[in-house]
Amino acid sequence: MEGTQKNKMAEIPMKKLLLKMGLPMIISMVLQALYNVVDSVFVANMGEKGAIANQALTIAFPIQILIIAIGVGTGIGLNALLSKSLGEKNQEKVNKVAGNGIFLSICIFIVFFLFGIFASEWFISLFAGGNVEVISMGTTYLKICTCLSLGSIGYTVYERLLQATGKTILSTIAQISGAIANIVLDYIFIFPLGMGVVGAAWATVIGQFISLFVAMFFHYTKNKEINGNIKYIKPKIELIKEIYKIGISATIMQALLSVMMAGMNAILGMAKADPTILVGSFGIYYKIQQIALFSAFGLSNTIISILSFNYGMKDKERINECIKYGIVDTVIVTFILTIVFEIFAKPLSSLFALAGGTSKEIIEVCTISLRIASIGYIFMGFSVAVQGVLQSLGYALRPLIISLLRLVVFVFPIAYLFSMSGNVTNVVWWTIPIAEFLTCIISVFILKKTYKEKIEIIEENDTKTVINKLCDCR
Numbered sequence: 001m002e003g004t005q006k007n008k009m010a011e012i013p014m015k016k017l018l019l020k021m022g023l024p025m026i027i028s029m030v031l032q033a034l035y036n037v038v039d040s041v042f043v044a045n046m047g048e049k050g051a052i053a054n055q056a057l058t059i060a061f062p063i064q065i066l067i068i069a070i071g072v073g074t075g076i077g078l079n080a081l082l083s084k085s086l087g088e089k090n091q092e093k094v095n096k097v098a099g100n101g102i103f104l105s106i107c108i109f110i111v112f113f114l115f116g117i118f119a120s121e122w123f124i125s126l127f128a129g130g131n132v133e134v135i136s137m138g139t140t141y142l143k144i145c146t147c148l149s150l151g152s153i154g155y156t157v158y159e160r161l162l163q164a165t166g167k168t169i170l171s172t173i174a175q176i177s178g179a180i181a182n183i184v185l186d187y188i189f190i191f192p193l194g195m196g197v198v199g200a201a202w203a204t205v206i207g208q209f210i211s212l213f214v215a216m217f218f219h220y221t222k223n224k225e226i227n228g229n230i231k232y233i234k235p236k237i238e239l240i241k242e243i244y245k246i247g248i249s250a251t252i253m254q255a256l257l258s259v260m261m262a263g264m265n266a267i268l269g270m271a272k273a274d275p276t277i278l279v280g281s282f283g284i285y286y287k288i289q290q291i292a293l294f295s296a297f298g299l300s301n302t303i304i305s306i307l308s309f310n311y312g313m314k315d316k317e318r319i320n321e322c323i324k325y326g327i328v329d330t331v332i333v334t335f336i337l338t339i340v341f342e343i344f345a346k347p348l349s350s351l352f353a354l355a356g357g358t359s360k361e362i363i364e365v366c367t368i369s370l371r372i373a374s375i376g377y378i379f380m381g382f383s384v385a386v387q388g389v390l391q392s393l394g395y396a397l398r399p400l401i402i403s404l405l406r407l408v409v410f411v412f413p414i415a416y417l418f419s420m421s422g423n424v425t426n427v428v429w430w431t432i433p434i435a436e437f438l439t440c441i442i443s444v445f446i447l448k449k450t451y452k453e454k455i456e457i458i459e460e461n462d463t464k465t466v467i468n469k470l471c472d473c474r
Contacts, residue, residue, distance in 0.1 A: 010087075010313055014321035018302060018329055024172035025163065026298035026333065031179040032068070033290040035207065039200045040287055042186045044352045046196065052131075053197050054352075056138035058283050059127045062258035063142055067112055067149050069254030071156035074104050076301065077247020078157065080308045080391060081239075082164035086225065087312025093239075094225070098161055099232025100239045105157040109150040116146030137197045144201035151178075151208030158215035163305055165225040170218040178211030249396035253387070253403035257293075260407040261286055264415060271419035271428065278425065281365035284352050285429075288370060292337040296381045299330040300388030307392035316458045323451075327385040334381030341374040369429040376433030379440035380406065386443040393454045398446055405442060410435035 012020070043053040078101040085093045124138035155174065162171040182203050189199025220228050264286075268278040303326040310318040341348070349366040383406055387399035411431055418428040 010310065010315065010318070014306075014318060014325050017306060018299075018322070018325050021163070021166060021168045021305065022299050022302040022329060024168035025302045026295050028159065028168070028172045028175040029294040029298035029301070030291055031175045033287075033294040034179060035182055035204055037287045037290065038183055038186055039204060040284075041351050042190050043197055043200050046190065049196065052133055053137055053200075054283075055131075056124070056128075056134050056141060056197060057200070059124055059134070059138050060142040060145070062262065063115075063123065064145060065258040065261075066255055067146070067152055068156075069251050069257070070108055071105075071153045072254050072297075073247045073249075073251025074101070074108065074243065075156045075160040075247075076250040076304060076391060077243035077245070078104075079160040079164050079301065080246050080304050080394075081242050082160070082226075083305050083308035084312040086164065087309040091227075095227040095229070095232045096236055097239055097243070098226045098228075099230075099234065100236055100243065101157045101160065102154075103233050103235050104240065104243070105150075105153045108153050112146045112149045112153070116143045116149075120146065141197045141201045144198070145204060148205040148209075151205055151210075151212045155208060155212040155215055158212065158219050161219050161226060162215065162223060163301065165223055166305070167218070167223060168302075170222060171215060174211045174214035174218060177214045178207040178209075180207075181210045182207030245396055246391050246394065249400040250391060252400055256403050256407045260411060263408070263412050267412065267415045267419050268428070271424045272422065277362050277365055278428070281362050281369055284349060284362070284366045285369045285373065288341075288348050288366075289373065292334060292341070292374070292377050293380070293384075295333050295337060296330055296377075296384040299326065299333060299381075300384045300391075302326065303330075303385060303388035304392045307389060311392060311454075314458055316455065319455055319458075323389055323455075326388065327382060330381040330385035331378055334377040338374045338377045341370055341377075345370040345374075365425055368426055372426075372429040373432040376436030379433070379436035383436070383439050383443045386447045389447065390450060393450060395450065398450065402439060402443055402446065406435055406439035410438050 040054060040057055043057055044050045046053050078097065081097050082094060082101075085097060120143040121135065121139040124135050124142060128134040128138060155178070159171040159174065162168070162174075185203035185206055186200060189195040189203050193199060195202070219226070261282075264282055268282055271278055303322060307319060307322045307326070310322060345367045346363075349363045349370060352366075353360070353363050383402050387402050390399040390402075414434055415428060415431040418424060418431055421427045
């Protein structure tokens with residue numbers, strides 16, 4: 001079984017391999033983004049309480065992003081190190097890396113559990129403007145999501161254990177199982193049972209635990225490339241350092257999403273227009289655009305799995321193919337999503353106002369923002385794919401620089417200048433495509449520099465060792 005899987009990762013034509021592994025990863029990442037979108041859609045349509053409930057969830061959203069950020073960052077570091085170790089045929093290291101990933105997920109959960117118990121109300125109060133009802137709803141929602149975050153964090157690790165060995169369809173089945181449960185339970189808990197934001201929180205965590213349990217089942221019954229013995233969960237400092245050498249930058253990159261959201265909220269709040277409309281529109285847009293962003297992340301993660309494996313094998317031809325087709329596929333996917341968002345911007349925005357809880361003006365502005373901002377998704381796709389390449393090759397700072405450029409460095413000053421415009425409602429959204437375009441240009445130069453440093457130096461003798469490794473697998 002072990003040899004067969006390694007042959008498969010090394011020999012399947014790259015175009016086919018990227019499609020086979022990438023499509024399930026895209027679906028998995030989009031479903032992850034939909035957890036928060038679905039919750040928000042349901043609570044925004046709760047009637048007269050919808051607006052307050054949506055505000056409470058919006059305030060809690062940065063902490064949920066942080067949970068995802070730390071989980072995904074850890075998972076990416078774990079994935080890259082696992083795939084590289086598999087390519088190097090270092091079975092003992094593979095087992096220990098997987099065990100340390102599980103250990104880290106438990107540690108991360110404990111941190112968020114303590115935050116949920118002691119800091120949920122404090123955090124919500126910082127942004128609630130003294131609104132007692134918002135504080136109450138937000139605190140309850142956040143406390144449930146953090147104190148029961150093991151489902152989300154644990155699933156991220158087991159998902160990566162499956163993805164690192166090429167079993168992306170199994171990880172996607174696990175993700176779909178939880179997502180479907182979340183949608184069904186959201187409706188049941190919020191409407192027939194009238195549980196409000198409490199119901200939304202319970203629907204989310206139950207869905208996450210279902211995904212975790214299904215992924216664990218697949219890992220321990222189907223993932224023969226990794227030994228699941230409990231003895232490998234023993235922490236190894238050197239392995240944890242290796243995981244976070246790559247994973248810490250991924251964590252920060254994901255966390256910058258919440259920084260970008262907070263910064264834009266602050267800038268829009270000072271704009272020469274009704275801040276309620278601008279901030280409300282941006283909040284809805286931000287959750288919708290995660291579908292495109294997480295699709296790009298899905299393909300970026302595919303690049304990490306495949307490129308890390310083949311880089312470990314020193315197969316220069318397949319490394320080149322993975323970079324080329326991985327970037328092209330990501331750009332194609334984001335281009336398709338741009339067309340979809342251009343066509344369906346109004347219906348997507350209107351999902352948040354089915355029960356009249358959100359004003360018509362906010363939906364109109366959100367529609368404008370979605371159509372303008374989506375122009376930059378192609379450039380975003382390129383930059384995110386390059387980040388995957390950089391992470392696969394062991395870089396931590398360079399992908400972080402790309403994230404800082406597209407989410408902070410270019411965004412904040414451009415948005416501030418546009419916010420001073422007399423037509424801010426229409427103009428400010430051009431911040432996003434401009435920032436993505438500028439970042440894309442810099443990403444090209446970073447990719448060229450990295451290629452010369454890491455790939456051009458691979459000698460033919462190194463590539464020939466692949467044949468011997470493949471023969472050993474047989």
